[in-house]
Structures are given as C-alpha cells and as structure tokens.
Amino acid sequence: MTIYLDVSAAVHRRAGLGRYAESLARALAADHAAELALFYNRERGIKPLAGLEALPARAVALGYKPWRMLIWLGHLTPLAFNRLVPGITLFHATEHLLPPLRGVPTILTVHDLIFRHLPEHHKRLNRWYLNATLPLYCRRATHIIAVSEATRRDLVAMYGLPPEKITVIHEAAAPGFQPQFPERIAKVRARYELPEQYLLYVGTIEPRKNLTRLLHAWEPLYLAGESPPLVLVGKRGWLEDDFLAALEASPAREGVIRTGYARDVDLPVLYAAATAFVFPSLYEGFGLPPLEAMACGTPVACSNTSSLPEVVGDAALCFDPHDTDAIRDTLQRLLRDVALRETLQARGVCRAARFSWTRAARETYALYQQVIAGQ
8 A cells, every 4th residue: 555645845845834744744654654655746956855765755847836737737638647656545635736646545635715715815826726726626636634623614615515525634733842941042042133032923924914913013012111022933925015114114113023934943942932922814724833832832822713713722812813902902911911921831832732743643544544445
C-alpha cells in the first residue's frame, strides 16, 4: 500500500498551508513511513523536506501556476495523472489542488472558503481560479478533510456537499511551541531588538488580518502610556498599502516594531516573550497563531468570528473584529489585569494541549483506511 501525500505547499514554504502539510507529513511518517510517499511540485532551488529524505518521493517539474492550470485542464478532459504516482493506493491533496486520478481514492483537505466570504481581499485571478475549480475538486474527491467545524459548515452551505462526506480533523501547534526558558527569551529578544514588554501579532500583512483596526485600537492606549509597543511578525502580503499608509500617518508609529518574516525556530520564543498576543483577523479557516501563542503560555485576545472561538474556547478574550472600540476595550482589560493574564496563560496551555499533530495524524490515517476500505 502506498499513500501519496502532497507536500508542495511545505517545500514552497507557503505559510499556513505549508506548515499543515509538513507537520502532517512528519507525524504520519513517525508511525507509517513504510506506507507513505511524498508528492510535490518541484521548481528550481526547491529541496525535499529535511529529515524526510528517506521517504519515496515523486515530483513534477512545473511552475506553480502552470501546474494549477494543468490540473484543472485534466479534470475537464479524459486526462489522468496516475503515471505520476506509481503504485498508488490513495492520494491526499493537502492544499486546494486535486490532481485528476482515475480509479484511485482521493482525500482533499479544505482549509477555508475565505475567498467566498471576503472576495475583495483576494487577488482577482486567484479568486477566479478558486471559484471555478474548488467546487469541482470537492465533488471529485472521494472524501474531504475540513480543518474546523466552521470550514465544514461553509462547505455544506456554499457547495451543497453532504455532511457525511466531510470529516473535521483539527490542526495543532508544532511540538516546539511551548513555554521557553528565560535565557532563550533574552537571546531572541536581543536578536530582534525587542523591548521587555510588547503586544504581539503574528501573520501575513494583508487586509483580512484587520491590522488597521488593531492599529487604531492600540494607538490611544500606547499614547496614554497604558500599552507597550506593538510588534508585528510576518511578511508582507498583497493589498497591504492601506495598512502601511495608516501606519505612516499614525501618531504612535514609533511604537510599532515590524520584524518581517521570523525564523521558525524563533517563533515560539517571540510568543513566549510577549506580554500578550492579539489576533484581530476577520476570518480564519483554523487560526493557528492563537493556538501557538497559547501553547507558549502567552495570554491571547482574538476575534470572535469563524473558527477562532472553536480553537481558543474559554482560554482567550474574544472581541468583534469590526468594532475598533471593542478591540481597544479588550486590550485595555488584558493589560490592566495581571491576574486575568495569569488565568489565561494557564488555561491556554491546557487548551493547546488538546490539539496535537500525533492526534491529527492518527485521525487522518484512520480516515485513509476507511476510504480505502470503502472502494
């Protein structure tokens, strides 16, 4: 038996999708290496995942956009891509691309339908592609994994998929996300030139993350001496110009520290060193950063929309991300109340422990067996 797992997003380091594919691959390989093979779209300079080189791997040498178009074309014609995955028993597509495979059971992970909820926050061509193809891929897949109940509800409501075709398997923070030693915190804080106290945001700089409202909510608190600086960790995304203009015009702009993309090894320490973590995103398919922050023992304030309440439970303060005053009031409450922060720290570590990649891999492998047996 050979189960092919698509790790294209991981080898291309595509943020959340990449972390999902890599974490799942490593967790599955721990117990099922003999049955696992990797598949990815190879471009110049791309290397296999470190530590998984012993696994069988197949790759297609096409750029990302040509590969996406070829997959779509394959579904619209009698083409089949079976020869790319010899000896296949099942194929698991971990991003929103499902190669056309004939006579082979397939599983498609759907992370979110944000392009439907917030179309104005997506590039036009990407939105067009997803609108045209994702419903088709969902219909063609033998079974679907949704990373949250929120995504499962969206799939049923927007695509009319039968609920029994969709299984929810939650993501998790990687094992390295845990409380950190003071010595390690001091070294990383010095490397990034960060103050002793700071509010932290981790994620791409893009409109969906709602950073302009966060900026306006935080400004008066900082100017009044009630809040420490705001640290933004993450690379620039698309359509970030409005936020950058708001930041340039902000009377508190000297209190905003932008680190850009941080090394994966440093992320747990950046979380652990923060006074609190704030995540004002308008919509998330799962919302990994709040879970990572909780796992590191950092109190969390986040939006009350989409999957986020499902992830944080009672271990975080939640606010309406469309209401700047609500964001400000939540931050003020969190910063003023030391006992509240300590309570959220303890709850957060316990909450995060309920999610693990070992569990996700176990549930995913059980689904593989179920789907294979049903063919």
